[in-house]
Amino acid sequence: MLTTLTIQEQLIPLRNPVQAEKMEKYMRNHFSFLGIKTPERRNATKQVIKTNGIPDNDNVKTLLYNLWYMDEREYQYVALDLLDRVKELPVEYIELIEDLITTKSWWDTVDGLAVHSAGNYFKQYPHKIESITEQWITSSNLWLNRSALLFQLSYKTKTDFELLKWYIRHHSHSKEFFHQKAIGWALREYSKTDPAAVQMFIDQEELAPLSKREGLKVIYKH
Numbered sequence: 593m594l595t596t597l598t599i600q601e602q603l604i605p606l607r608n609p610v611q612a613e614k615m616e617k618y619m620r621n622h623f624s625f626l627g628i629k630t631p632e633r634r635n636a637t638k639q640v641i642k643t644n645g646i647p648d649n650d651n652v653k654t655l656l657y658n659l660w661y662m663d664e665r666e667y668q669y670v671a672l673d674l675l676d677r678v679k680e681l682p683v684e685y686i687e688l689i690e691d692l693i694t695t696k697s698w699w700d701t702v703d704g705l706a707v708h709s710a711g712n713y714f715k716q717y718p719h720k721i722e723s724i725t726e727q728w729i730t731s732s733n734l735w736l737n738r739s740a741l742l743f744q745l746s747y748k749t750k751t752d753f754e755l756l757k758w759y760i761r762h763h764s765h766s767k768e769f770f771h772q773k774a775i776g777w778a779l780r781e782y783s784k785t786d787p788a789a790v791q792m793f794i795d796q797e798e799l800a801p802l803s804k805r806e807g808l809k810v811i812y813k814h
Contacts, residue, residue, distance in 0.1 A: 594644040596658045599670055602640040606632055615665070622698055623665040633666055637673050646674065649682055660692055668696060672704050681713050686724060689713060690736070697735040699770065706739035711746055722755070729759045734770055737763060741774040748785050756782065757793060764799050775799065776806020783810045 603626060612627030619625075628636070646652060652674060659671040671692070678685075689709045693702055714721045728740035740759050744751045756778055763771040776799075783790040787810070794807050 594641065594647055594655065596655065596662065596667075598640055598644055599637075599659070599667070602636045603628060603633070603666060603670070606636060619665070619698065619700065623696070624663055626664045626666045628666050630669075633669060634673060637670050641674075641677075646677060649678070649685075652678065653685070653688055656688065656692070660695060665700075668701050672701060672709075675709055676704075679712075681709075681716055683717060683720075686710075686713055686717075686720065690728075693735050693739050694733055699738075702735045702738060703742065706742040707745045710739055710743040714743055715747075721752070725755075725759070729762050734768060738770050738774045741771075741778050745778060745781050751782055751785065753782060753786070753789060760799075761797070764797060764803070766800070769802070772800040772802040773806065775803040779803070779807030780809050783807065787811045 606626065606628045608627035610627065611629065612625040615625040615627060616623065647655060656671045656675060659667045659674075662668075675692075689705055692709075693705050714725075725740040725743065728736040731737060741756070741763070744756060760775050760778070763775065766772065779790050779794065790807060791811055794804055799807070
């Protein structure tokens with residue numbers, strides 16, 4: 593059975609203190625690390641899943657929470673890898689996704705949760721989008737705001753651009769880097785689908801210089 597112990601047994605032998613110090617510095621010392629690079633970690637995760645399988649939805653949910661509260665950051669990354677393997681997300685999993693977004697929060701976990709976990713969830717349950725993401729965009733929690741801005745990043749032609757514009761306007765005057773960057777990222781990605789609409793929106797809105805630069809990167813390449 594896949595447990596935190598079986599995952600630890602796979603990861604701990606790969607510990608690299610020199611690499612861990614570099615990773616911790618890169619993450620501004622917000623988290624401690626084992627020092628395992630992404631390809632090694634994913635290979636180890638693949639092997640332990642191959643040996644032990646993935647638990648059912650109730651047990652995998654418990655496992656995800658347990659991994660999230662472990663000290664080293666790699667365990668949160670393993671939790672994200674596992675969550676990505678749950679293709680049919682139960683409707684109640686939005687509570688789990690929100691808990692993970694708002695716990696041990698930093699861009700390295702939040703962006704994956706927003707784009708992959710929340711993004712996939714809302715593709716399954718589109719009727720949940722407005723009620724939940726409206727709470728996120730108006731929340732006092734920066735990371736929920738960022739997730740509301742980014743969850744449609746892979747939607748392409750299915751992007752609700754009116755909703756995205758509305759959410760951008762909520763934080764268009766924010767001085768917060770993670771707001772400004774998310775706004776630019778969302779606009780840049782949608783510009784691959786409808787560059788004219790993005791150009792028009794940027795021209796008409798008062799956006800932070802960072803958001804404008806990011807939003808126009810793809811357009812200016814053409």
